[in-house]
Amino acid sequence: MSSPSALATVMWVIVPYLALAVFVLGHIWRYRYDRFGWTTRSSQIYESKLLRVGSPLFHYGIIFVFLGHVVGLGIPKSWTAAVGITDGMYHFMAITVGLGAAAATVGGLAILIYRRRTNARVFGATTKLDKLMYAMLAVTILAGVYSTIVESAIGHYDYREGISVWFRQFWAFQPDVGLMAAAPPGFQVHVFTAILLFALWPFTRLVHVFTVPLGFLTRPYIVYRSKDELRQPQRRGWEKIDF
Amino acid sequence: MRVMAQMAMVMNLDKCIGCHTCSVTCKQAWTNRKGTEYIWFNNVETRPGQGYPRGYEDQEKWKGGWALSSSGRLRLKDGGKLRKLARIFSNPKMPSIEDYYEPWTYEYDNLLKSPEQKHIPTAPPKSLLTGEQMDIQWSGNWDDDLGGTYANKDKDPMLKGIEDKVRLEFEDTFMFYLPRICEHCLNPSCVASCPSGAIYKREEDGIVLVDQERCRGWRMCVTGCPYKKIYFNHKTGKAEKCTFCYPRIENGEPTVCAETCVGRLRYIGLVLYDADQVTAAASTPDDKDLYEAQRDLILDPFDPEVMEAAEQEGIPYDWIMGAQKSPIYKLIKEYEVALPLHPEYRTMPMVWYIPPLSPVVDVVKDTGYDAEDSVNLFAAIEELRIPIEYLANLFTAGDVDIVSDVLRKMAAMRSYMRDINLGGDGDESIPHAVGMGAEEMEEMYRLLAIAKYDERYVIPPGHAEHAHDLEAIGSDCPLNFDGGPGMEDVPGLQGDGVKLAGPGDRSRLKGRVNLLNWDGRGRPDGLFPRPQGA
Numbered sequence: 180m181s182s183p184s185a186l187a188t189v190m191w192v193i194v195p196y197l198a199l200a201v202f203v204l205g206h207i208w209r210y211r212y213d214r215f216g217w218t219t220r221s222s223q224i225y226e227s228k229l230l231r232v233g234s235p236l237f238h239y240g241i242i243f244v245f246l247g248h249v250v251g252l253g254i255p256k257s258w259t260a261a262v263g264i265t266d267g268m269y270h271f272m273a274i275t276v277g278l279g280a281a282a283a284t285v286g287g288l289a290i291l292i293y294r295r296r297t298n299a300r301v302f303g304a305t306t307k308l309d310k311l312m313y314a315m316l317a318v319t320i321l322a323g324v325y326s327t328i329v330e331s332a333i334g335h336y337d338y339r340e341g342i343s344v345w346f347r348q349f350w351a352f353q354p355d356v357g358l359m360a361a362a363p364p365g366f367q368v369h370v371f372t373a374i375l376l377f378a379l380w381p382f383t384r385l386v387h388v389f390t391v392p393l394g395f396l397t398r399p400y401i402v403y404r405s406k407d408e409l410r411q412p413q414r415r416g417w418e419k420i421d422f
Numbered sequence: 423m424r425v426m427a428q429m430a431m432v433m434n435l436d437k438c439i440g441c442h443t444c445s446v447t448c449k450q451a452w453t454n455r456k457g458t459e460y461i462w463f464n465n466v467e468t469r470p471g472q473g474y475p476r477g478y479e480d481q482e483k484w485k486g487g488w489a490l491s492s493s494g495r496l497r498l499k500d501g502g503k504l505r506k507l508a509r510i511f512s513n514p515k516m517p518s519i520e521d522y523y524e525p526w527t528y529e530y531d532n533l534l535k536s537p538e539q540k541h542i543p544t545a546p547p548k549s550l551l552t553g554e555q556m557d558i559q560w561s562g563n564w565d566d567d568l569g570g571t572y573a574n575k576d577k578d579p580m581l582k583g584i585e586d587k588v589r590l591e592f593e594d595t596f597m598f599y600l601p602r603i604c605e606h607c608l609n610p611s612c613v614a615s616c617p618s619g620a621i622y623k624r625e626e627d628g629i630v631l632v633d634q635e636r637c638r639g640w641r642m643c644v645t646g647c648p649y650k651k652i653y654f655n656h657k658t659g660k661a662e663k664c665t666f667c668y669p670r671i672e673n674g675e676p677t678v679c680a681e682t683c684v685g686r687l688r689y690i691g692l693v694l695y696d697a698d699q700v701t702a703a704a705s706t707p708d709d710k711d712l713y714e715a716q717r718d719l720i721l722d723p724f725d726p727e728v729m730e731a732a733e734q735e736g737i738p739y740d741w742i743m744g745a746q747k748s749p750i751y752k753l754i755k756e757y758e759v760a761l762p763l764h765p766e767y768r769t770m771p772m773v774w775y776i777p778p779l780s781p782v783v784d785v786v787k788d789t790g791y792d793a794e795d796s797v798n799l800f801a802a803i804e805e806l807r808i809p810i811e812y813l814a815n816l817f818t819a820g821d822v823d824i825v826s827d828v829l830r831k832m833a834a835m836r837s838y839m840r841d842i843n844l845g846g847d848g849d850e851s852i853p854h855a856v857g858m859g860a861e862e863m864e865e866m867y868r869l870l871a872i873a874k875y876d877e878r879y880v881i882p883p884g885h886a887e888h889a890h891d892l893e894a895i896g897s898d899c900p901l902n903f904d905g906g907p908g909m910e911d912v913p914g915l916q917g918d919g920v921k922l923a924g925p926g927d928r929s930r931l932k933g934r935v936n937l938l939n940w941d942g943r944g945r946p947d948g949l950f951p952r953p954q955g956a
Contacts (some may be wrong), residue, residue, distance in 0.1 A: 188433055214635040214636075215635055215658070215660075217635075217638065218637065218638050218639040218659035218660055219638060219639040220639060221638065221639050221640075221641055221654070221659060222656070223512065223513065223516055223518070223641060223654075224516070224517075224518055224519050224654050224656050225518070225519060225656065226518070227512070227514075227516065230512050231512045231514060234511040234512040235509075235511045235512055237511075238511040239511075258705065293440065299551075299552040299554060300519070300551045300552055301625035301794065303551060303552050303553065304551075304657075323687055328704050335440060384659075385697070387638055387639075389639050390618065391764060392507070392510075392617030392618045392619075392638070392640065393507075394619060395503050395506070395507060395616075395617040395618070396503050396504070396507070398619055400498075400613070400614035401609065401610065401613050401614060401623060402613055402616075402619050402621065402622040402623065403622060403623050403624075403625050404622040404623070404625065405624070405625040406624060406625075406884070407626075417647070
């Protein structure tokens with residue numbers, strides 16, 4: 180392995196770990212000191228017709244995109260091969276489900292950005308940080324779609340032997356810079372803007388992702404709370420015993 | 423039996439003159455901030471009329487409140503938890519700003535900065551959302567005093583089914599005002615709709631509040647509330663609602679809307695209810711039985727069994743006394759003249775209304791008959807089916823008899839007391855005709871007509887011995903805290919984890935006395951700043 184260039188080390192080692200630190204510490208800081216600001220900042224009250232189409236399209240799309248990334252980045256090629264999934268089958272799944280999810284995400288995003296730009300009320304409620312975040316998100320998503328279609332499906336770059344390996348090494352604190360430096364430019368743009376987006380994440384409305392209200396499904400309908408903190412009901416489970 | 427206390431309100435609609443003082447003082451106190459321009463925790467509607475937001479009572483459109491499933495189980499009308507989560511990205515049943523109104527201000531600068539010119543400068547309206555000039559089309563009380571009601575008469579959901587019978591011609595029109603705040607329901611559907619669990623009902627007094635730190639702006643509560651009394655603050659991205667002025671209530675003071683009510687038509691007090699029975703009562707099969715089911719939830723505070731159960735639940739003794747003296751209990755349970763707004767939403771609302779007799783009185787007066795005579799009034803109540811049906815649509819899920827009974831009581835009181843005021847002995851047959859005793863009727867008259875401040879508002883304050891738990895600091899021993907006299911730099915001696923937020927550099931404050939923690943005795947070191955240069 181030739182020694183990587185300084186730029187590659189900055190891009191694929193230093194910046195990613197810095198972004199990770201900002202991402203984690205940023206969320207802890209935000210949750211501790213700005214819980215009041217932790218919201219979706221919904222603009223539905225200003226405009227709902229376009230939102231009704233664009234928002235579910237984008238959100239459901241991006242959830243499937245996320246699941247696709249979990250599979251593509253997280254599961255080594257040898258594992259899927261071991262359970263008898265051939266390359267052909269894998270790529271067929273990735274392209275069909277992936278394209279569907281990508282179309283929904285990009286379509287939804289286009290509607291949402293159009294809505295944000297053309298509706299005066301919604302645009303008036305858009306902060307500079309929102310605009311930066313939207314730009315990063317759009318570049319990341321478009322670069323991802325481009326690289327998947329042009330560089331992977333047509334150009335035959337196998338990200339499962341390149342980027343995915345680097346991704347797993349990243350979490351083991353042993354990233355091989357060469358793997359990323361060798362990736363096609365579209366993938367490099369996709370990954371790098373994603374890394375910058377993660378660093379921006381805790382300071383934007385994207386934090387709402389981490390308070391998905393799944394607890395709603397298990398809690399009783401009516402919530403009672405006491406003024407007196409000490410009178411709060413105990414959590415469910417084993418009774419607490421005071422000796 | 424699980425006894426809980428509920429702070430409740432009754433409004434006597436006969437006395438409302440529609441002056442909007444309650445709305446204005448409430449707005450000045452609570453919603454005069456950015457993002458809340460369009461929000462009125464208290465609003466006054468002219469009925470018939472569409473209300474605010476427009477047509478909010480049409481639950482086939484808005485899906486607020488609860489409904490019974492085909493198997494008779496109580497469920498949210500807008501659907502269960504999974505259905506709500508699936509639609510979290512765009513809530514299809516949320517009113518948009520047009521359903522309330524687009525808030526605006528005026529270009530006052532035009533007036534102030536106008537150069538000398540031939541024509542008088544104007545201050546055109548501009549939107550508070552976009553800053554652009556706009557045409558004002560609607561507002562929170564655009565159809566005040568029936569303005570525009572004729573053009574929009576088909577849009578009042580409560581006129582459905584009787585619209586052909588109501589002749590909205592001026593001389594035949596009846597009209598009254600309906601002031602509305604959050605109902606602080608016993609079975610609140612906003613609380614049930616909140617995915618984050620941020621909205622809660624306070625155990626002590628039943629006031630429904632939004633935890634601003636837990637709200638994530640998912641907007642399901644706006645749909646869940648059938649009264650549309652939860653609002654979305656479009657600047658903070660969080661839900662806000664009427665707080666029943668809880669900081670005032672905790673001090674034994676009435677809400678701002680009640681305090682400033684010119685007609686003195688609001689009553690505030692406690693009721694005790696059985697929390698275990700709420701769901702069963704809200705699941706009553708027939709809509710028309712809901713009023714009675716709701717009234718039956720309220721427990722008799724004089725019943726020794728209830729008193730004991732209340733004490734076991736930790737309700738303080740003076741609160742039980744408060745429930746016994748409560749004007750609310752008298753109006754709902756003893757005189758049975760107060761009715762809940764839209765019991766058919768099954769949320770068990772706790773702001774009750776005495777329906778107005780004045781539309782009936784006005785009609786009798788216009789015919790030239792004596793409008794203070796009980797016989798004439800009783801006959802008119804029988805005759806005036808349409809106003810009565812309309813009132814029944816609001817207060818009893820359409821049960822006309824209950825509304826008639828209440829109006830007959832009000833008519834009887836009017837006629838009986840006029841007789842006494844004119845020097846008569848009081849014709850006891852009048853109260854008997856509505857099933858009341860003479861003494862009871864005089865008591866009701868006293869409460870409705872001349873009750874003073876302390877009788878209208880029976881609010882036992884939050885407990886003084888708990889006060890310092892609420893404040894957490896200020897009333898505690900200064901030696902419990904960092905920064906108390908002589909307590910600086912002592913590690914591990916922190917009261918209950920409460921620290922004073924100070925500006926950046928705290929080293930400057932070393933050795934200074936924090937006045938919030940100072941017990942007021944002596945002159946500790948550091949009470950005054952060190953002289954310059956020392």
